[in-house]
Amino acid sequence: MQRLWRLLTPRFVVPSIYAIRWDDLRDLGVRGLVLDLDNTLARRDQPLPDETLRRWLDEARQQGFSACILSNNLEHRVQLFAQACGVPAVHAATKPRRRAFLRALQTIGVEPAQAAVIGDQIFTDVLGGNRLGMVTVLVTPLPGKEFVGTRLVRLVERWVLRHLARRGALRS
Numbered sequence: 001m002q003r004l005w006r007l008l009t010p011r012f013v014v015p016s017i018y019a020i021r022w023d024d025l026r027d028l029g030v031r032g033l034v035l036d037l038d039n040t041l042a043r044r045d046q047p048l049p050d051e052t053l054r055r056w057l058d059e060a061r062q063q064g065f066s067a068c069i070l071s072n073n074l075e076h077r078v079q080l081f082a083q084a085c086g087v088p089a090v091h092a093a094t095k096p097r098r099r100a101f102l103r104a105l106q107t108i109g110v111e112p113a114q115a116a117v118i119g120d121q122i123f124t125d126v127l128g129g130n131r132l133g134m135v136t137v138l139v140t141p142l143p144g145k146e147f148v149g150t151r152l153v154r155l156v157e158r159w160v161l162r163h164l165a166r167r168g169a170l171r172s
């Protein structure tokens with residue numbers, strides 16, 4: 001049980017990708033970023049990156065980080081978005097399974113311990129990243145319509161977050 005909670009605990013909790021401090025990641029030895037797409041980089045209904053996101057990705061590059069998008073969404077959505085961002089992507093990822101994380105890491109040529117996964121879902125992004133010993137960053141999901149199934153998962157996620165907060169396990 002203890003182990004399960006640890007696997008569900010993000011290393012950092014931030015309101016958005018723009019609140020991530022590069023130094024925090026660098027201090028932990030992070031060189032690579034594995035980025036969730038939907039509700040993390042952009043709303044589900046936003047087909048292309050906006051100017052703010054492009055600037056953030058440029059900044060990440062200038063700061064010495066390599067990035068790869070890792071999404072459970074389908075090829076068309078993911079590759080269109082990633083190409084416009086100028087970063088590689090792995091689609092249909094079946095997170096939290098490890099295989100796709102490893103493929104993303106291989107793409108950018110970093111070991112799991114040197115990579116941060118940044119995403120909005122505990123049971124896919126955080127769980128998958130923690131299983132591989134990656135640094136995990138949970139962001140507040142961007143607003144927008146979600147599937148019924150996802151809305152249900154959000155309820156459970158909020159319960160998990162409350163539990164973790166009570167245990168003092170959350171850092172921002």
Ligand SMILES: [Mg+2]
Pocket residue numbers: 036037038039040119120121
């Ligand atoms: Mg997401």
